[in-house]
Amino acid sequence: MSDEGSPRSEVFDEPKVELHVHLDGAIRAQTIIDVAKRRGIRPPAETAEELRQLLVLHEPFSLTGFLAKFAIYMHIIAGDRDAIQRIAYEFVEDRARQGVIYAEVRYSPHLLANADVQPLPWDQAEGDVNPDEVVRLVNRGLRDGERAFGVKVRSILCCMRHMPSWSASVVELCKKYRHEGVVAIDLAGDESLDCQAYPGHMLAYQEAVRCGIRRTVHAGEVGPPSVVKEAVDVLKAERVGHGYRTLEDPELYARLLAQNVHFEVCPISSRMTGAYAGDFGQHPVVTLRKDKANYSLNTDDPLIFDSTLQLDYGVAGRHMGFTRQEFRRLNICSAASSFLPETEKKELLLQLYRAYGMTRSTPF
Ligand code: ADE
Numbered sequence: 001m002s003d004e005g006s007p008r009s010e011v012f013d014e015p016k017v018e019l020h021v022h023l024d025g026a027i028r029a030q031t032i033i034d035v036a037k038r039r040g041i042r043p044p045a046e047t048a049e050e051l052r053q054l055l056v057l058h059e060p061f062s063l064t065g066f067l068a069k070f071a072i073y074m075h076i077i078a079g080d081r082d083a084i085q086r087i088a089y090e091f092v093e094d095r096a097r098q099g100v101i102y103a104e105v106r107y108s109p110h111l112l113a114n115a116d117v118q119p120l121p122w123d124q125a126e127g128d129v130n131p132d133e134v135v136r137l138v139n140r141g142l143r144d145g146e147r148a149f150g151v152k153v154r155s156i157l158c159c160m161r162h163m164p165s166w167s168a169s170v171v172e173l174c175k176k177y178r179h180e181g182v183v184a185i186d187l188a189g190d191e192s193l194d195c196q197a198y199p200g201h202m203l204a205y206q207e208a209v210r211c212g213i214r215r216t217v218h219a220g221e222v223g224p225p226s227v228v229k230e231a232v233d234v235l236k237a238e239r240v241g242h243g244y245r246t247l248e249d250p251e252l253y254a255r256l257l258a259q260n261v262h263f264e265v266c267p268i269s270s271r272m273t274g275a276y277a278g279d280f281g282q283h284p285v286v287t288l289r290k291d292k293a294n295y296s297l298n299t300d301d302p303l304i305f306d307s308t309l310q311l312d313y314g315v316a317g318r319h320m321g322f323t324r325q326e327f328r329r330l331n332i333c334s335a336a337s338s339f340l341p342e343t344e345k346k347e348l349l350l351q352l353y354r355a356y357g358m359t360r361s362t363p364f
Pocket residue numbers: 022025188189190218221269273300301
């Protein structure tokens with residue numbers, strides 16, 4: 001039975017899967033203030049509320065303008081062991097509060113470090129934290145959080161568009177920690193940068209393919225369909241971060257639909273970064289829903305959008321007419337497109353089917 005238009009369609013209070021959320025875009029404002037005080041760093045604001053006022057985008061902006069927000073606080077967290085472990089732990093607690101039972105959280109190990117990739121011992125100052133240690137700290141925070149809050153969380157390591165020279169070490173970290181919670185590689189940052197002259201990202205993704213590291217790429221968020229094409233054809237992305245502009249190229253869209261490529265959609269994010277400027281009622285995800293595409297709903301950077309996953313679902317329910325049935329279908333798609341190993345994926349799917357009172361053969 002459809003519940004389209006009923007009040008129930010506005011809230012989805014059943015277990016959810018989140019596949020696209022940045023750890024450094026999901027930090028609690030209070031944590032930034034606490035860490036700044038402990039480290040004796042002058043905080044950008046005195047209280048969490050004032051900090052939120054500084055960080056939060058209140059109206060649509062640009063992707064580059066939005067990315068500049070990270071510079072306001074990243075120096076406070078980066079290179080601090082307790083802070084890195086704490087934000088990972090709190091991330092899990094916050095997902096539990098939002099009804100998430102499985103999340104894949106992504107971050108750039110280099111942006112959370114304060115030392116080079118593999119510094120020579122005499123180059124590394126006492127106390128410096130390199131990207132390898134960042135991954136271990138995040139793993140520890142996530143694992144402790146999983147135990148405390150009963151949410152399963154895996155991580156995705158990000159290459160950054162503006163730093164092709166980091167990508168080789170990102171894929172090496174994916175390989176090194178693949179049995180300790182790291183499930184995939186991503187490429188994030190400013191899509192308008194043309195990195196063709198630098199083979200760093202391409203070589204890293206080739207190595208990921210060779211070693212069976214799973215792959216997603218931010219593409220078609222603000223960049224044209226050619227960036228999506230490059231992501232799937234050259235970088236061999238199995239999922240696309242955002243991907244909205246794929247719809248401008250009907251042939252490409254038809255191909256990705258036929259290949260069941262997963263779109264990691266972030267409704268509120270898309271509005272605030274200027275990736276989608278229109279009315280929510282005509283958002284690209286409405287077309288994805290109509291075409292029964294394989295996609296998820298995600299927050300992306302809840303700190304900067306002052307959002308929660310419930311708010312993103314609320315937007316889909318209220319402004320796009322999403323039904324409970326579609327919410328369940330997209331969560332099943334999300335679980336099926338997660339980067340978990342097959343047996344764990346089956347368990348997650350079973351957990352969802354049970355929670356939704358469905359079986360595998362229940363039609364959508
Ligand atoms: N890093 C954090 N959020 C991002 C986004 N929406 N696009 C690209 N890079 C990001």
